Amino acid sequence: MAAAVAASLALALSGCGPAITTGAEGVDAGTCAPEDIFLVDSGRGLQNEYYVAVEAGAKAFAEEMGMLDQYQWISSDGDSSKQLSQIKAILAKHGHCTVLNIDANESSIVPALVHEVESYGAWLVTQWNKPDGSSPLTSSPHWVAHMSVNGVPQGYETAKALFEEMGGEGSVVVLQGILDNPPAKERFEGFQMALEEYPGIEMIENQTAGWDRTEAQNITETWITAHGDEIGGVWSAGDDMALGAREALLNAGIEAPVTGVDGLSQAQQLVAEGSGSLYVATTQSTGVLQGAYGLAIAYAAATGEVDPASLPPEQREFYLEDLPVVTRENVNTIRDAMDTTFLEFEDPWQYAGDPITD
Incomplete structure (x- = not known):
């Protein structure tokens, strides 16, 4: 099966140029044999169901390629220094045939990650976070691609669903993600767009909870003390x-x-329960897609099946296709967040949407 997938991937991408070379001394870049490759997925932690879905996708790819014993998940636990140290250690151990799919805890560490990957001649796909103005297109071929989801429509549509549930008037409080994370910025931008369309809605509190459930609960309890049922x-x-x-x-x-936002199973279940659950809307999960195809793209570069420097811009820095938000009207038609049965690996860009431009 692995050989068949590799062959079909190579055929699908046969229009790409030859394997790239690197300045890393003694490294045969882009010519790694499958048995020499080590696959790595890294994110905040598996206590968050989104990352469980990411790993499910990554494992589906590794299993398809017959490489489960060459795969490792690494949790940063929301610690950027820890994540960078983990990646350095893995690169030191596995060298230029390391294939990495990383959701950097903060955008600010991406340049250091790219530097480490390039110094070993390894292969990196990033998810979600990168500094404004940075791009695989203007950096290193070893930063193969950057993949994200456009948060503006997500923030806009979920805000509209909330405001409609509120009858178009009242006071709303806002919980943001880590403020340097592009998805946090984009989703809040979408919220603000919707807010402008509902003059009867007032934002009375706005704070980051760092993507953390416990922190969000604590912050909301503080707001309840201050505002009570005005919320x-x-x-x-x-x-x-x-x-x-x-x-x-x-x-x-x-x-x-x-x-x-994120399409966690618990959130979808609560949406399906109706108004008594309080949960009005979420989005569809992209975790499986990001885990599976992030590794698949970096793997294709490591084996020489693609030349990153020859890929078109829309394959090196892109959003996944926009998906409808999950509401009571459509929740029963949405694929489960952990479902990997639909994945096919002949074309790792099959779910790519618009290019990212910033």
């Missing part, structure tokens, strides 16, 4: 934070609607 709704940039906020509301006996 008419909670917009959150992520489901994990929204679930923490919901718990605080339930404990206080406040029936205010909540929305999130």
Whole structure:
């Protein structure tokens, strides 16, 4: 099966140029044999269901290639220094045939990650976070690609669903993600766009909870102390934070609607339960896609099946296709966040949408 997938991937990408070379001394870049490759996926931690979905996708790719014993998940636990140290150690051990799919904890560490990867001649795909103005296109061929999801429509549509549930008027509180993370910025931008369309809605609090459920619950409890049932709704940039906020509301006996982003199974289940659950909307999970195809793209570069320097811009820095938000009207038609049965690896860009331009 692995040989068949590798052959079909090579055929699908046969229009690409020859394997790249690197300045790293003694490294045969882009010519790694499958048995020499070590696959790595890294994100904040598997206590968050989104990352469980990411790993499910990554493992699906590794299993398809017959490489499960050459795969490792690494949790940064929200610690950027720890994540960078982990990647350095793995590169030192596995060298230029290391294939990495990394959700950097903060955008600010991406240049250091790229530097380390390039110094070993290894192969990197990043997810979600990178500094404004940085790009695989203007950096190193060893930073093969950057993949994300456009947060603006997500923030906009979930905010509109919340405001409609509130009857178009009332006070809303906002939980943001890590503020230097592009998805946090984009989702809040979408929220602000929707807010302009609803003059009866007032934002009375706005704070980052760092994508963390417990922190979001604590912040919401503080807001409840200050505002009580004046809180008419909670917009959150992520489901994990929204679930923490919901718990605080339930404990206080406040029936205010909540929305999130990320498509966690618990969030989708609550949406399906209806208004009594307080959960109005979320988005569809992209974790499986990011885990599977992030590794697949970096793998294709490591084996020489693609030359990153010859790829078109829309294959090196791109959003995944936009998906409809999850509401009570469509929740029963949405694929489960952990489902990997639909994955096919002949074309790792099959779910790519618009190019990222910043």
